[in-house]
Amino acid sequence: MATDSEARKAMAQRAIDRAAARGVPIDQDPAFLALLDEWGQGQIEFKELRASDTWTFWRSRPPSGEAVGGAG
Numbered sequence: 001m002a003t004d005s006e007a008r009k010a011m012a013q014r015a016i017d018r019a020a021a022r023g024v025p026i027d028q029d030p031a032f033l034a035l036l037d038e039w040g041q042g043q044i045e046f047k048e049l050r051a052s053d054t055w056t057f058w059r060s061r062p063p064s065g066e067a068v069g070g071a072g
Contacts (some may be wrong), residue, residue, distance in 0.1 A: 008040040009026050019058070 015036075019026045025030050031056045038044045049055055 005041055008042070012036045012040050023070060024061055029054065029058070039050060 016027045035044070035049050035052055035054055037048045039046060
């Protein structure tokens with residue numbers, strides 16, 4: 001099912017908002033925003049976005065205030 005660019009932009013904004021609520025500032029990463037923009041314009045597929053190193057970096061970050069690696 002094809003998704004138009006306006007719907008993709010809305011989805012991207014919701015993802016940015018959810019990340020911000022978790023304390024993960026993806027909206028401050030120009031590389032990630034560029035990927036979201038490419039996806040929003042239909043230039044890349046979502047699987048390409050998810051396969052990027054930038055996606056992996058942000059998905060692996062704990063929310064602000066949480067320690068990396070748990071209790072030590």
